[in-house]
Amino acid sequence: xxxxxxxxxxxxxxxxxxxxSATSVIIATPAQAETPEVELSSSVSTVSPNGNVTVTEKVxxxxxxxxxxxxxxxxxxxxxxxxxxxxxxxxxxxxxxxPGVNGPLGYQVALPDALDSNASATVTFTLxxxxxxxxxxxxxxxxxxxxxxxxxxVDGPTLTVDANADGAVAVAVTxxxxxxGGRFDFAVRVANPSxxxxxxNYKVTTTLPAGLKGNGNAACVPSAGKVVCTVNGVAIGQxxxxxxxxxxxxxxxxxxxxxTATRTSSDSRDLNTANNSASVTCTVVTPLLINC
Numbered sequence: 001x002x003x004x005x006x007x008x009x010x011x012x013x014x015x016x017x018x019x020x021s022a023t024s025v026i027i028a029t030p031a032q033a034e035t036p037e038v039e040l041s042s043s044v045s046t047v048s049p050n051g052n053v054t055v056t057e058k059v060x061x062x063x064x065x066x067x068x069x070x071x072x073x074x075x076x077x078x079x080x081x082x083x084x085x086x087x088x089x090x091x092x093x094x095x096x097x098x099p100g101v102n103g104p105l106g107y108q109v110a111l112p113d114a115l116d117s118n119a120s121a122t123v124t125f126t127l128x129x130x131x132x133x134x135x136x137x138x139x140x141x142x143x144x145x146x147x148x149x150x151x152x153x154v155d156g157p158t159l160t161v162d163a164n165a166d167g168a169v170a171v172a173v174t175x176x177x178x179x180x181g182g183r184f185d186f187a188v189r190v191a192n193p194s195x196x197x198x199x200x201n202y203k204v205t206t207t208l209p210a211g212l213k214g215n216g217n218a219a220c221v222p223s224a225g226k227v228v229c230t231v232n233g234v235a236i237g238q239x240x241x242x243x244x245x246x247x248x249x250x251x252x253x254x255x256x257x258x259x260t261a262t263r264t265s266s267d268s269r270d271l272n273t274a275n276n277s278a279s280v281t282c283t284v285v286t287p288l289l290i291n292c
Contacts, residue, residue: 038142040156048196059144060120067146070115072123075106076138085127092123136161163197164269171261173280175290181249195236200267220244256283
């Protein structure tokens with residue numbers, strides 16, 4: 001073997017040894033996990049209108065400098081947090097709203113002291129969901145903000161507002177007799193006895209016996225064999241009433257009529273189906289005598 005060949009072989013072996021050594025060093029050195037600047041948790045994942053939720057936020061200063069006048073801030077996306085909640089209270093500092101161009105955006109807790117490098121602080125926000133809040137699915141978002149520093153917003157848990165409402169249906173019929181025929185005047189009432197949310201776009205369909213047709217309006221729309229009435233925005237403990245009429249002629253004398261009003265749809269979920277229907281039976285004894 002020539003001197004040049006020997007040198008080339010020795011160089012290749014040395015390079016292989018160096019690569020093996022470097023590889024073993026890379027494998028033996030694990031990556032260090034970064035400390036999160038903001039961590040969020042929620043007392044519940046689903047809440048009803050008028051209900052409360054407590055959000056815990058931990059903020060950590062991962063910088064080499066002190067964050068002055070630090071605040072733990074809380075927001076939500078896609079809906080502005082302050083538009084559907086109110087701040088009941090907080091812990092860990094002094095709480096207030098975060099101002100925006102068109103009103104408050106969220107809430108913040110001002111920490112009592114500056115936040116040194118690698119120091120952490122934990123605060124809580126207790127929020128009340130507004131009574132009129134519809135179904136929402138929101139991502140809670142936190143931020144560490146000071147007079148000399150602001151972190152990137154950090155997404156936390158999802159909060160779902162479940163705006164189910166209890167619609168209770170009732171129907172009253174008042175006969176209006178006439179010598180050549182008369183009419184039935186209907187009052188369809190929808191109550192929201194136990195909420196917790198608003199009744200939204202709540203439709204009640206009243207079925208009519210064959211041969212009868214309703215006279216409707218903006219709230220109650222007649223069609224073949226039925227009248228569909230709609231109420232919207234009925235709060236807990238409140239009642240909404242819609243009205244329509246059904247004419248009848250002389251050929252109806254002696255006949256019993258049963259009218260049934262039933263919930264057929266709504267934007268708010270109605271988990272109690274036991275009170276979603278009501279019926280009234282009327283009998284035309286003579287053109288001037290009607291029993292309901």
